[in-house]
Amino acid sequence: MADGLLVAYETQLRARTPPAPGPLGAVFEQDGPIVQAHFGTHGTVDHRDLPGSELGTLVRRQQETFADRGEPVEWKVHASDPPDLAQHLVAAGFTPGWERHVLVAPIDSLSSAPLTLPVGQRIREVQFREHALLARIQAMAVASGPHRTSLAESDADGDAIGWGRSLAVLELDGRARAAGWAVLVDGTEFVSIGGMTAPEPAFLTGWLAWIGLRSRHPGSSRPLGGHRWRYLVAEATGELRAMFLAAGFQDVTTVRSYHWSPPNPPARERPVVLVFDDPEGEKVWERFASQWDFSTETQVHQELVEPPKSVTWHLAAIEEDDAAIAELESIVQRGLRVAVRPGERVYALHPNTQGYHFDPRRTGGPGQPRTPRCAYPDGGDHRLYTTADLRLGTFGDPWGQTLCVFGSDLLAEVEDDLTTLLGIVLRRGGHPVGNVWSFGPDGHNVTGP
Structure with missing residues (x-):
């Protein structure tokens, strides 16, 4: 089962160029097996299979591209990547960063039964005009990161408009205690859990209902030519990972970030x-x-x-x-x-x-x-x-x-x-x-x- 989930993850989510219009203000470019994402303020590198030789040359070529654009770059290295890729990155000046488990679950395998929350607690969708609450959630998101996709990046991508994102909050007696956000990944069978500020299984239950509604809504995206969304993907460690595993997710691989910045400061805003x-x-x-x-x-x-x-x-x-x-x-x-x-x-x-x-x-x-x-x-x-x-x-x-x-x-x-x-x-x-x-x-x- 885990091998099949890893294949789906690798083929659909890695080295992915989103269909138009894609994330707001972003440009995706191909360099052989590499897909570069340029956001104007930063960039990312992703790939699936890499050549067994000339990795050092490939790494330096990416550095030159991002240096020309003045963008810091994040390169995610998965356990399935060539074992010497990390060595080439460090030799080129990249700095190792966070490491997380990649967890995937077939949506049909997860329980959709509503959870009974303690008295005074509730889960609800956040409305876009709740400015004070949104500011509070942003602060919680920053304090609890890093996430698979930060809430700030999700907002900058344009996820807040349309039908493609669910931003939920757990409230206790009317005060926000935790938040989570999930995005329908256009053109794939995946729903990506961008992040949770605390391990709350009730978010998963709410997202399963949300995915069901979006699958039936005439205005929603239709992944892979109309097939339904089949998988949830998350990245986590510690208590959050334990919660996902208990809910039915499976570890499929690990991922570690490597970071490099050109000498000049980057732009402060996307184009x-x-x-x-x-x-x-x-x-x-x-x-x-x-x-x-x-x-x-x-x-x-x-x-x-x-x-x-x-x-x-x-x-x-x-x-x-x-x-x-x-x-x-x-x-x-x-x-x-x-x-x-x-x-x-x-x-x-x-x-x-x-x-x-x-x-x-x-x-x-x-x-x-x-x-x-x-x-x-x-x-x-x-x-x-x-x-x-x-x-x-x-x-x-x-x-x-x-x-x-x-x-x-x-x-x-x-x-x-x-x-x-x-x-x-x-x-x-x-x-x-x-x-x-x-x-x-x-x-x-x-x-x-």
Whole structure:
């Protein structure tokens, strides 16, 4: 049984490149048998089979790649890896870190019978707006690590949105005593237990019910072409490992981490960061709404107060033209890359839903994560690109079918290209220039001043 579980673990979870879109702000690259994960702030190395020779050369090549990116790297060595791999890592300057057991259980073999908790205790899902509780859980997670996947990394990956993660808390008389988080691993048959702050079997019972619900939900991921999730995987030592073993998990291997950092300090934030119920993102929206006299309360077309240094185009010329819309996004993204200050973040926001902030110079290029698309107002939603100070950006209005670009630095980079693509300038500095968009019998027609 354990051998079969190890085969499933090795073939599905090791050297894995996640299906798109994958973890937020991450890039995965292949170097022979090696899969490198680059997060901008750090990176990881994983693999299955390695060549029996030239391991030292392979290790040094990974170091060079991560040094070029300025990313510290973690290399996980499993008991099944070549016995001299660890020696080559140490010789290259890697430092040994934590060691844990990898535990796997077939989901069908685990008891789903509800556990009777002591009086005053309960297990429940954490809601995303429980800010004080989430801060408390983050503190517990840091104090109890390391985990298979830290809660902070899970949040940065974007696991907090959608259906793919369960974050549960054990409360005693209303106060958080322990927490645990588990993630459906897209494209596999595995559910990964990212971590537990204390060995509480009741979390397992809750996750089995959650997995059952997700398997039946029409909006959930469908692993391996639609097959159900079959396995739970965890990493643990000590009392937490003992709890997993008692619940029916099996030790399949051990894993030890090795760490190396380039000389220069790494970036503090990923190239793309989720803005999800985030106070700073909300403040940007509030400042924008105030300055532009904008409201999402009504779909009546508004007379927005566009900035003096702005140009507004009509978008009907590219409506339902995917290639042209992609070109619009590309023009704006190239302009942002040049116009923003080094290290400055740009917000990509939609009202009433999650958005992002990102560094345009660290996205959209070779070996970089994709830039969030936020220029064209598709789906009937407004779209806003802006620096935090509202100095420059774009605003896409689906009700007026317009794109406004504001800020002289950005306009200098994009105005000619956007005019070539879109054709008609409607307003400059918020004032009509005399062009009128009309719909004639032969389609779209433009009447000039």
